[in-house]
Amino acid sequence: MVKEHHDNDKTPAEVQDRIWELADKIDICMFTTWDGERQRSRPLSARVRREEHAIHFLVDAEGQKNWQVDKFPWVSCAWVDSGGHKYAVISGSAEVTNDRAKITELWTDFDKAWWDDASDPSIRLLTVTPDDGELWDSPNRAVAFAKMAVAAVTGTAPDFGDNAKVDL
Template sequence: MTDTKDDISKVWELVDKIGFCMLTTQSGGTLRARPMSAYANRDENAVYFLTDVASHKDEEISRHPEICLAFADSKGQKYVSISGTAEIRNDREKIRELWATPAKAWWDNAEDPSIRILKITPSSAEYWDSPGTVISYIKMAAAAVSSARPDIGDNAKVNL
């Protein structure tokens, strides 16, 4: 793993740009993923989500706080996987801070008593950042003809 400032910055930049991810939790002996809208805060080394107190993910996290976040911009060929620890909080100030239009699909307002904060503290991440689909395909085709490995972008594992 690397931990250069540039690689760490790249992780946070991609997470912020992509915005949506699949949150994977443990449910008994299986893994379960669901799409979530992420709010990244590099200064706090945290990724936040709004969640509902009645959701199953809260129970899963209380039993197994280790999670994985998978961010994907397939058109731009940019991906980030984050491993970390999750906790559920009833932080009304943070809920109001994160309240935005997408949340209105689930709750009427930020004062809804069923809203909770899901805070992820990342421990490590890996990112893949290529120049885009067309260029990547061209480089892969050229590599196949020449029997060389294609250089299709940046990849790094980082400690956060």
């Protein structure tokens, strides 16, 4: 279901496809939690699994985000392709588990920067179940810069291309 639809020629299904595609392609997202007083964001490597309707992260057992997710499970993940002016945000509920089989399945050489191997007992699985997403699929940088310049001169807001919000 489409919640909002702004100057967008994509169908809701196409918007959903594009959000999942950008999340998978960009990889690193800003993962935002709530600590009861303020939002906290940090970059995390996302394992996007649309077929599971899930986004997985390998995290350390000691991270503050773990208790934040336990107490306030609603989170958001934001991916930015700044060179292409493309942005995707997925919001949903998160859970931290000690699913050793899934941790092993998701393990990559990239993770060796933090742990020796997938059997490290301090690794936890953080899984986000998406609820909704938002997409900004913008024109190229030169066009975006020109639109910002025109906006600055005319005092009008620049049009940065398609924006849509959908349920996931």
